[in-house]
Amino acid sequence: MTIFNLFIYSRQGNCIYYEEWNRKNVSSNLDEEQKLMYGFLWQIKNFVQKSSPNPELEKTGFHFFRTNSYKLHFFETATNIKFVITSDPDAPDLRDLLKTIYKNTFVEYVIKNPLYTMGEPVRCELFVEKLQLEVRAHTSYKQK
Amino acid sequence: MNSHLSVAQSAMKNSGSYSSLEQLAAKASFSEKRPQKPLPILSRPIPKGKSEVSLSAFSFLFSEFIQYSLAKVNNITELEKRLSDCGYNIGVRMLELITYREKNYKRETKLINMLTFISYTVWRILFSKQADLLEKSTDQDDEYMISENQSLPITKFISTPREYSGLNCASFVAGIVEGILDAAEFGARVSAHSMPLEGQKQMKTVILIKFNPDVIARSNLTA
Numbered sequence: 001m002t003i004f005n006l007f008i009y010s011r012q013g014n015c016i017y018y019e020e021w022n023r024k025n026v027s028s029n030l031d032e033e034q035k036l037m038y039g040f041l042w043q044i045k046n047f048v049q050k051s052s053p054n055p056e057l058e059k060t061g062f063h064f065f066r067t068n069s070y071k072l073h074f075f076e077t078a079t080n081i082k083f084v085i086t087s088d089p090d091a092p093d094l095r096d097l098l099k100t101i102y103k104n105t106f107v108e109y110v111i112k113n114p115l116y117t118m119g120e121p122v123r124c125e126l127f128v129e130k131l132q133l134e135v136r137a138h139t140s141y142k143q144k
Numbered sequence: 145m146n147s148h149l150s151v152a153q154s155a156m157k158n159s160g161s162y163s164s165l166e167q168l169a170a171k172a173s174f175s176e177k178r179p180q181k182p183l184p185i186l187s188r189p190i191p192k193g194k195s196e197v198s199l200s201a202f203s204f205l206f207s208e209f210i211q212y213s214l215a216k217v218n219n220i221t222e223l224e225k226r227l228s229d230c231g232y233n234i235g236v237r238m239l240e241l242i243t244y245r246e247k248n249y250k251r252e253t254k255l256i257n258m259l260t261f262i263s264y265t266v267w268r269i270l271f272s273k274q275a276d277l278l279e280k281s282t283d284q285d286d287e288y289m290i291s292e293n294q295s296l297p298i299t300k301f302i303s304t305p306r307e308y309s310g311l312n313c314a315s316f317v318a319g320i321v322e323g324i325l326d327a328a329e330f331g332a333r334v335s336a337h338s339m340p341l342e343g344q345k346q347m348k349t350v351i352l353i354k355f356n357p358d359v360i361a362r363s364n365l366t367a
Binding site for chain 2: 108109112113114115116123124125126127129
């Protein structure tokens with residue numbers, strides 16, 4: 001099991017943080033990829049909501065999807081910040097990891113940092129450091 | 145739950161005098177439990193001061209304060225000045241309060257005692273810990289340093305981006321120290337610096353205290 005990469009999107013839909021770990025294919029255009037990913041998430045979220053038996057329920061976002069080669073986990077906070085992590089298909093549900101990243105790392109070292117402007121790309125050293133610790137310590141991180 | 149309650153109540157109504165006694169008892173116990181009216185603030189004793197605030201809540205307040213200040217200044221030096229000025233006013237009041245609460249109205253008159261008072265007593269009250277190290281500068285006679293191996297709790301969540309390099313939000317604490325020293329008649333210039341720690345990634349925080357010449361002259365006389 002292993003973790004490939006992580007995207008964090010602001011509520012405006014900009015990718016404010018991107019990190020990759022054991023990614024196998026190299027992206028030719030990272031910027032384009034991040035935009036595509038957001039468009040895809042937006043579409044799938046809408047579709048999931050529309051096809052739901054009770055579409056009036058606001059929070060019917062999807063949790064993850066899986067293909068033969070990878071699994072994508074999705075977590076959206078109440079403030080519309082989106083966390084996406086991709087892992088290999090055997091990984092368990094990593095939404096807990098996304099929630100701990102949000103709770104223990106993102107809120108602490110980004111939101112509480114006065115020198116960070118909301119909606120801007122995250123360049124806080126402490127955040128990056130703690131995020132690396134968090135992800136590398138996770139059981140799903142170990143390479144095959 | 146509600147349905148159970150109403151059943152019980154109707155049962156009580158049916159059983160006449162028994163229920164009224166029961167109700168009286170309930171009323172009596174209720175009046176005993178009623179919270180007492182809090183004392184007016186002037187009648188409360190001052191020494192009751194052992195209270196801690198949530199670091200998280202404080203961080204948000206401090207963060208907002210820095211952002212507000214950041215919008216009002218042109219450069220980093222001005223920002224540090226603003227933080228320090230804010231701390232200064234706190235320091236002046238802190239000394240008053242601590243000498244009353246902890247020192248039995250007595251304040252230190254010796255320079256070294258004053259510095260140990262700051263790095264032990266004041267630090268304990270501000271951060272519930274002692275300062276890691278209090279040292280005298282080897283090449284300057286009037287410089288003392290209080291250093292912390294980790295960042296102070298108030299700057300725990302702050303990472304300084306490259307465009308603000310040199311900014312240390314511990315200037316706020318430096319301001320507090322300056323306020324305390326000034327109120328105790330030890331005029332000094334206090335500043336905060338980050339210094340790399342050997343073998344470790346994180347920076348240590350140093351509060352540098354540079355006393356005015358007259359303070360040093362006085363302490364040499366009394367020594």
